[in-house]
Amino acid sequence: MATILLVIIYLAFISLGLPDSLLGAAWPVMQADFGAPLETAGLLFMTIAGGTIISSLVSGRILKRFGTGRVSFFSTLMTAGALLGFYFAPSVYWLFLCAIPLGLGAGAIDAGLNDYVAAHYKAHHMSWLHSFWGVGATIGPIIMAQYIAGGTSWSNGYSAIAGIQFVLAIILLLTLPLWNKGKNNNKVLSEEAEESKERLDHAKNVKPVQIKGVKLALISFLFYCSAEATMGLWGSSFLVNVKDLPAAAAARWVSFYFAGITIGRFITGFITFKVNNRTLIRMGQIIALAGAILLFLPFPSAFTLAGFILVGLGLAPIFPCMLHETPARFGKKHSQTIMGYQMAVAYTGSTFMPHVLGFMASHSTIGIFPFCIVLLAAAMFLSSEKLNRLLNMKDIKSSIDVTFNTPK
Template sequence: MTTFLLIIIYLAFISLGLPDSLLGAAWPVMQSDLGARLDTAGFLFMTIAGGTIISSLVSGKVLKRFGTGKVTFVSVFMTACALLGFNFAPSVVWLVVCAIPLGLGAGAVDAGLNDYVATHYKAHHMSWLHCFWGVGATLGPIIMAQSISGQNSWRNGYFTISAIQFALVIILFLTLPLWNRVTKNSNIAVNEDYEDASFDEDGNDIKPLQIKGVKLALASFLFYCGVEASVGLWGSSYLVNVKGISAATAAGWVSLYYAGITIGRLITGFITFKISNLTLIRMGQIIALVGAAFLFLPLPTIFSLVGFILIGLGLAPIFPCMLHETPTRFGKTHSQTIMGYQMAVAYTGSTFVPPFLGFIASQSTIGIFPICIVIFVAVMLFSSEKLNALLKKKDFKKRKKPV
């Protein structure tokens, strides 16, 4: 029964991934069809992510009152309805209206499922969970590319994704009793071996944000999501306007970026049995930096494709491994609160970094895209390494401290 619940959770994360990559893949066609500015996609994306921030901040109370199963069901239903609204939207204004429930539908279920898996399951389950998000994120632009190239209609792409979402809604509705049954009879053991970081060296209770390293962790999440979202949103526009690639081909290439994230997380799930989370985070950041450099350097167009794939593969282990490290880094006492902070900051990165990049591009050129990605990845790597050094120093002091 516990395994079957995991399958349901994986399906829920597919539903989270499906709409995340649609807007960027479809925007080159949507922009001309609706007569919108280039940076309008950034404001739409910001609206979606803003709704996600709000729902994630209140997710604790909502999940406690209604349970993870019901919240997941309602959230996916909201997402399906919003995507159907995108299909029928006659103007940008209606897209903004539909973007609100699209964002609200994602936040609560995302925060709830991440906290549940981080606390109750091993690291490989977290990687595979986000791998299933990548399955949805990869399928999104593939379906949109088929709709654009076959019928020259971005609306049909949104309609197809909406239909898939409604199918998942039915599955979630039929399996609602399973959540309560598993919760009551669960034999999943919560890891009790986390070091408690909720007290300072003198034994005084401290607030979550006062724990050493938390702010550096938040910075890592901010720039990680900034990179992931920016590449997904502006990648197609960069390829179309700078590299001269057709919109359908560009959408297909961006789908390979999400495929890199998906395949990378599938592989990461197995690698976590042998390699630590910290090592995987560092390796992923270096690979992503190399991929971003491929986009930045004046190389043949094919290297841009390689760059997108490398960025996807590099980003793959970073987010799930950072999430899973939360209780280990900062103690179990405050792990739920800090997890909420991390998710809120992550969505903040998704909300503001891509529009910021879009604003710069609209004032200059979309050619600024690879330069910004290199800078964002470099800052993420710096924050992460500084956090590792701080935690290593803290651990060294604890081992030297006399008992």
């Protein structure tokens, strides 16, 4: 029963990823059709992410009242309707109206499924869960590229994705009884979470945000999602306007970036059996930074494509591993609250940073895109390493306290 339910959860995360990469892939064509400024895509993306932040913040109460299964079904249905609204959009203002339910639906299902998997499944399932988000994010630009290359409108691409979302919503509706059964039958817990004792039991009155290292963790999430979202939204525009690629080809190249995230997370699920989360996070950040540097250097287009793939592969393990490290870093007592903070800050990064780049690019050139990716990747690496040093010092101090305070 738990395995069947896990398959349903993976399908739900595919539906979460499908819309995320569509706007960036289609915007070079959409911009011309609507006669909109370049930075409009950033505002649309910010609207979507803003809805996601709001629904994430209130998701705890909604999930407790209605359950993860029902919330996942309704959220998928909401995003399907929003995507259908993009298909019928007569103007940019209509796009902004449809962006609101698109973001609200995404936030609720994201928070709910992450919490459910963290509570009921082992560590490697978290990486595989986010790998299936990458499946959806990879399929989206591929479908959009086919419609653009075929001479049909980008709106037909949105219509096709909306149809897939409606099918996934029906599947979630038919499998609602599995959620309660899976919750009762599934006793598989993360071994790492069990081994992670309550580090902070002695600090019962300490607010989660005041725990040492939490702010650095939040900064790491901010820079991670800023880099991931900026790559997905503006990568196609960079390739069209700077590398002179056709819009359809640029959309396919962006799909390789999302494919890198997808494949990387699938592989990470197996690597977690041998390598700890901190090492995987560090390795991913170094690979992502190397890929970003390739985008920045004036090399032929083949190196740019390699840069897109490397950034995707590097980003792959970072997000799921940081999520799974939360109980180990800060204790299980506060992990749920801190997890919510991390998701909210992550969405804040994806809300504002792409818009900031779009604003700067519209007043200069989209050629600043690779420079911004390098800065974001470097900032993420530095904040994460500073957090690791702080946590290592805490571990050493805790070991000393245990040694000298243990009764002889």
